[in-house]
Amino acid sequence: xxxxxxxxxxxxxxxxxxxxxxxxxxxxxxxxxxxxxxxxxxxxxxxxxxxxxxxxxxxxxxxxxxxxxxxxxxxxxxxxxxxxxxxxxxxxxxxxxxxxxxxxxxxxxxxxxxxxxxxxxxxxxxxxxxxxxxxxxxxxxxxxxxxxxxxxxxxxxxxxxxxxxxxxxxxxxxxxxxxxxxxxxxxxxxxxxxxxxxxxxxxxxxxxxxxxxxxxxxxxxxxxxxxxxxxxxxxxxxxxxxxxxxxxxxxxxxxxxxxxxxxxxxxxxxxxxxxxxxxxxxxxxxxxxxxxxxxxxxxxxxxxxxxxxxxxxxxxxxxxxxxxxxxxxxxxxxxxxxxxxxxxxxxxxxxxxxxxxxxxxxxxxxxxxxxxxxxxxxxxxxxxxxxxxxxxxxxxxxxxxxxxxxxxxxxxxxxxxxxxxxxxxxxxxxxxxxxxxxxxxxxxxxxxxxxxxxxxxxxx
Amino acid sequence: xxxxxxxxxxxxxxxxxxxxxxxxxxxxxxxxxxxxxxxxxxxxxxxxxxxxxxxxxxxxxxxxxxxxxxxxxxxxxxxxxxxxxxxxxxxxxxxxxxxxxxxxxxxxxxxxxxxxxxxxxxxxxxxxxxxxxxxxxxxxxxxxxxxxxxxxxxxxxxxxxxxxxxxxxxxxxxxxxxxxxxxxxxxxxxxxxxxxxxxxxxxxxxxxxxxxxxxxxxxxxxxxxxxxxxxxxxxxxxxxxxxxxxxxxxxxxxxxxxxxxxxxxxxxxxxxxxxxxxxxxxxxxxxxxxxxxxxxxxxxxxxxxxxxxxxxxxxxxxxxxxxxxxxxxxxxxxxxxxxxxxxxxxxxxxxxxxxxxxxxxxxxxxxxxxxxxxxxxxxxxxxxxxxxxxxxxxxxxxxxxxxxxxxxxxxxxxxxxxxxxxxxxxxxxxxxxxxxxxxxxxxxxxxxxxxxxxxxxxxxxxxxxxxxxxxxxxxxxxxxxxxxxx
Numbered sequence: 002x003x004x005x006x007x008x009x010x011x012x013x014x015x016x017x018x019x020x021x022x023x024x025x026x027x028x029x030x031x032x033x034x035x036x037x038x039x040x041x042x043x044x045x046x047x048x049x050x051x052x053x054x055x056x057x058x059x060x061x062x063x064x065x066x067x068x069x070x071x072x073x074x075x076x077x078x079x080x081x082x083x084x085x086x087x088x089x090x091x092x093x094x095x096x097x098x099x100x101x102x103x104x105x106x107x108x109x110x111x112x113x114x115x116x117x118x119x120x121x122x123x124x125x126x127x128x129x130x131x132x133x134x135x136x137x138x139x140x141x142x143x144x145x146x147x148x149x150x151x152x153x154x155x156x157x158x159x160x161x162x163x164x165x166x167x168x169x170x171x172x173x174x175x176x177x178x179x180x181x182x183x184x185x186x187x188x189x190x191x192x193x194x195x196x197x198x199x200x201x202x203x204x205x206x207x208x209x210x211x212x213x214x215x216x217x218x219x220x221x222x223x224x225x226x227x228x229x230x231x232x233x234x235x236x237x238x239x240x241x242x243x244x245x246x247x248x249x250x251x252x253x254x255x256x257x258x259x260x261x262x263x264x265x266x267x268x269x270x271x272x273x274x275x276x277x278x279x280x281x282x283x284x285x286x287x288x289x290x291x292x293x294x295x296x297x298x299x300x301x302x303x304x305x306x307x308x309x310x311x312x313x314x315x316x317x318x319x320x321x322x323x324x325x326x327x328x329x330x331x332x333x334x335x336x337x338x339x340x341x342x343x344x345x346x347x348x349x350x351x352x353x354x355x356x357x358x359x360x361x362x363x364x365x366x367x368x369x370x371x372x373x374x375x376x377x378x379x380x381x382x383x384x385x386x387x388x389x390x391x392x393x394x395x396x397x398x399x400x401x402x403x404x405x406x407x408x409x410x411x412x413x414x415x416x417x418x419x420x421x422x423x424x425x426x427x428x429x430x431x432x433x434x435x436x437x438x439x440x441x442x443x444x445x446x447x448x449x450x451x452x453x454x455x456x457x458x459x460x461x
Numbered sequence: 462x463x464x465x466x467x468x469x470x471x472x473x474x475x476x477x478x479x480x481x482x483x484x485x486x487x488x489x490x491x492x493x494x495x496x497x498x499x500x501x502x503x504x505x506x507x508x509x510x511x512x513x514x515x516x517x518x519x520x521x522x523x524x525x526x527x528x529x530x531x532x533x534x535x536x537x538x539x540x541x542x543x544x545x546x547x548x549x550x551x552x553x554x555x556x557x558x559x560x561x562x563x564x565x566x567x568x569x570x571x572x573x574x575x576x577x578x579x580x581x582x583x584x585x586x587x588x589x590x591x592x593x594x595x596x597x598x599x600x601x602x603x604x605x606x607x608x609x610x611x612x613x614x615x616x617x618x619x620x621x622x623x624x625x626x627x628x629x630x631x632x633x634x635x636x637x638x639x640x641x642x643x644x645x646x647x648x649x650x651x652x653x654x655x656x657x658x659x660x661x662x663x664x665x666x667x668x669x670x671x672x673x674x675x676x677x678x679x680x681x682x683x684x685x686x687x688x689x690x691x692x693x694x695x696x697x698x699x700x701x702x703x704x705x706x707x708x709x710x711x712x713x714x715x716x717x718x719x720x721x722x723x724x725x726x727x728x729x730x731x732x733x734x735x736x737x738x739x740x741x742x743x744x745x746x747x748x749x750x751x752x753x754x755x756x757x758x759x760x761x762x763x764x765x766x767x768x769x770x771x772x773x774x775x776x777x778x779x780x781x782x783x784x785x786x787x788x789x790x791x792x793x794x795x796x797x798x799x800x801x802x803x804x805x806x807x808x809x810x811x812x813x814x815x816x817x818x819x820x821x822x823x824x825x826x827x828x829x830x831x832x833x834x835x836x837x838x839x840x841x842x843x844x845x846x847x848x849x850x851x852x853x854x855x856x857x858x859x860x861x862x863x864x865x866x867x868x869x870x871x872x873x874x875x876x877x878x879x880x881x882x883x884x885x886x887x888x889x890x891x892x893x894x895x896x897x898x899x900x901x902x903x904x905x906x907x908x909x910x911x912x913x914x915x916x917x918x919x920x921x922x923x924x925x926x927x928x929x930x931x932x933x934x935x936x937x938x939x940x941x942x943x944x945x946x947x
Contacts (some may be wrong), residue, residue, distance in 0.1 A: 054468070062845075082892050173615060184528040251469055251472075253470055254465050254468075254469065255462055255465045255466055256462070258462070258464060258465050271620070295498065295500065297500070302500045302502075306500065309487065309495060310495055310498060310500075310501040310502075310503065312484070312487045312488050313487060313488065313491055313492045313493075313494070313495020313496050313498075313501070314492075314495065314496050314501065314503050315488055315492075316488060316489075316491070316492050317488070317489065317492075326503050326506060326533075329502055329503075345484065345487075345488060349488070350484060350485065350489055353488065354481055354484060354485075357477060357481055357484065358477070358481075359474075360477065361474065361477035364473050364477065365473070365474065366471060368466065368469065368470035368473060369470075371466055371470075372463055372466055372467070372470070377462060380462050380466065381462075384466055384469055387473070388469060388473060391473035391476055391477070392476075393474075394477070394480070395476040395477075395479070398480045398484075399479070399480060399483065402480070402484055402487050403482045403483070403487065404479065404480065404483040430754050
């Protein structure tokens, strides 16, 4: 890391862009409110009764978050909070819109609103109490233990819809620990790699143009690989294992600057994926569905086919909110895994591209934060968090649209699911914290008694 | 650390780009295919999301709609006299798709046709519900009723054409079914649908026999052979004796071709041969004209080709590769010769229209919801199987059949009627009940307003050629009278 590369650090007196954030937040609140009214008009020919409450609620959440960012992270990135607010608001509208279909079961929007509030509360807690992201570095190995515990926990709980990714707590409901583990494991990787990166990068042998790591340095990567395979086998969760392994490879590559890790990672994940896909029946079904999306199953149209029809029927501009038939997808998935199908059908290609670009923007602002960060831990953590976000968006959206086999993960912020929305708000909070530290102007040098003399020398 | 970081940033950008490309592929490139996939329920939902346009006969709709609750589908199709009109309308069912005019003109009826784009846009801007256009048919309600009632409990079909234009005036098929019974999505509809299946009802009531069933035409095909004889010059004077032995030995074989009953066919004139329906005379004529001449003439009348009226009618068959004895048999409507009732009506209409065959059609025009005409069918000429002189010779022969021959049952006082009976045998050793045929036309001073073909499947056990005249001719007469308004 050289100082000349940190181009986003500008001179003293740089604007902190808080007013930009405020202006963007106004749109981020207004757009979902309009969408909400739109759904009501389309479905019941009237502006929904809860419009004011919803608007004020979302506005308040955004306002409180904004004020706290202004106070506790004044130099933080101005785009992330508005994007997260907009996606969360749109997600609420889409879930509420699907709640209007009796065939899809109980209403989920009120719950999701509650979880969103909890999420924003966690965002605020992180903002207020995490004064410096480097504090997290102290908890490297505790993070490892917690992350492992979270990842392994679902094995002891019953499978839901074929995947063991849930833990059920009586009285509270079910939790998807993988969402939290995503953040915590990024903390562990960042802390671990910061310490070990020199050993991993320099102590290596050159074989056929590639730097191969020493056996003992290879240990950890093999452990992570085995772990993600185990998640895949025991929890039959393709998405999470792909996410963790991909996350690790990305962070390893950034830490060591060695391309050989990528080659290694790709080979290992390919081998693992093929091995599991050909043996595990649950994964096999997913692959079959991916290869033949429109094929009938026992004479009935599959969920995969239904979601594809939803996308196709959306066309360029969509049917308009509330006027599509994504309910045909049926089941619980239409509000979570398949929520993008509703976006595609009702907002059309244009709306879907806009939503994907919002994710792209959020991811790239995270990457920019990593570039701007001045400490290696912050860099690694930022790239880990935003890289994880990127992988998750790719795996979910790619799965639903048929680019890759479908996996059981949820679209960050958009899809219904408490764990996901809470964890992602925390993720954004940490990214904002890192970006605040990165963009904060360097403190002006203390006045020195030698200053004047030095100046005289310079003037000559 | 920044170099790999930038690469990772680019990689993540590529992931998002891949997603963007993918959604463009699904929602733009594949969109049409996905939107119209048979398993995409939106197709059916949209079809029934607004009242369907109507199918109109004589200014009155024979279709309607009713609102349904409790399913994805808002409107259900209803039919007036559904069984009578089923061969024309077909059915539009929420569960079982569309057939016949309901199927061919589905886009007009649902309002999704591109030609209705302007209407749709206006509706969109003014906030009105999308509407379907109407299909105005050429059918004549009275003729249709006469045909349907005439067939009664018998199994068969009737097609009546306006020879001058090709407009279809009647198209009946029995036994029929009421499409109202399968229009919805309920258990009753399902029960009715299963009952209609050929496996459960050997009578196959949903088969449109007028267009989709070919029958051996029997002696009615002798009209085509007579036309070929006149056109080829083998016969110039219909009242001159021909050289026809009885029995006639099929060329290249020792098999004798006989006549039905005791009729005087030896060296009979063409007029007499047609009046009495002499197999020997027409079998020999066919063999003398030869394969090419017979095929050419049959194809000029429309054989060996599907007709789109615009509902598809099966192609009638006259083999193009045969030995001379097979040509002889085919020329009296046996062997592999097979014709739809529409085809035989076309034969009669071409003769009645002085040798000009018009393209048959059943849709007069398509009308937008605001009653402006979207498209109109102009009568078009299909071919000229006969010269006007030869056509008139054949007309006078057919009139003899009705006044003095086997077709007496079709006589209408004060109107010149020409016709030809037919009894087609089928089954191994001809053991099944024969098909009774009758094709005819009526002629007034202004030309011929109607040509009709009738086939009744379960004709009486009487193998005499007369059964065509006995069973089928009265139905043809009733249809002609309905058109003549008598």
